[in-house]
Amino acid sequence: MAGRAESVESMEQLAAGWRALVLDRDPAADVRDLPGVAVRWADSRFAFWNCVTLSEVDADAGLLGERLATAADVMRSKGRPGFLWVFEDLLAREARAGLRAAAGHAGLEFAFPGTGMAADLPPLPEPRHPELEFVRVSTGDHLRAYADLNSLAYGFAPGDGRDGLLGSALWRHVVHAYLGLRDGVPVTCAGVVEARRRLFVVLVATAPEWERRGYGEAVTRKALYEGARATGITRAVLHATAAGAPMYPRIGFEPNSPIHFYALKG
DSSP, rough: OOHHHHHHHOOOOOOOOHHHEEEEEETTTTEETTEEEEEEEEESSGGGEEEEEESSSSHHHHHHHHHHHHHHHHHHHHSEEEEEEEEEGGBOOOHHTTHHHHHHHHTTEEEEEEEEEEEEEEOOOOOOOTTTTEEEEEEEHHHHHHHHHHHHTTTOOOHHHHHHHTTTHHHHHTSEEEEETTTEEEEEEEEEEEEETTEEEEEEOOGGGGGGSHHHHHHHHHHHHHHHHHHHEEEEEEEEETTTTGGGTTTTEEEEEEOOOOEEEO
């Protein structure tokens, strides 16, 4: 397990990376840095673009309660649901132990777990997979396929992913976003975008029926390879779901802070 500096880096990457991605979705999005709370909220149907993050380091139990209340108030003011991200390692020890109870008191419920990860990448060979062809996202059709794969993988309605990504120039021209095609059909995808002189890995997804074939690892390697080649950056950061976390150490990523995702109570 990495140290505190890597956990701070993970949180800061989220705040920086999501700022660009959310403003791409809506230039009038709510992007604010409140005391101890970073708001990155597009009010999109794609819930990942609706994000609030606790940004304080070493918040004790009392301060944690205040920040959770602020985050919940922000979320209640919005038209569409989203998530609060809490990086566990940034909390004081006693605050970690009481996190779930404090979140419940603020009107939040645990949604799912994640893990921050980072890597200093060695020189990467050009990735290949015998069953896949890699294509960079550059057209509206590519972007629609990328959106639909994320909707499938994360349990969203197809229209939700499309609401988050269709029409984006950033995803077609700046993000190193790749599809993995099997027999011409998109089955997996991954993106890498530069943020604070890091390669930030975002929206990795594989169609459920094609999981456990190494597709997600292969397309992530491709996105990292192309991102590193274009920018010269070899430090990479990502936030993994529980399902995806076992894959990334094979690429060289090490875990840092556990991440707790919360939603407003229904």
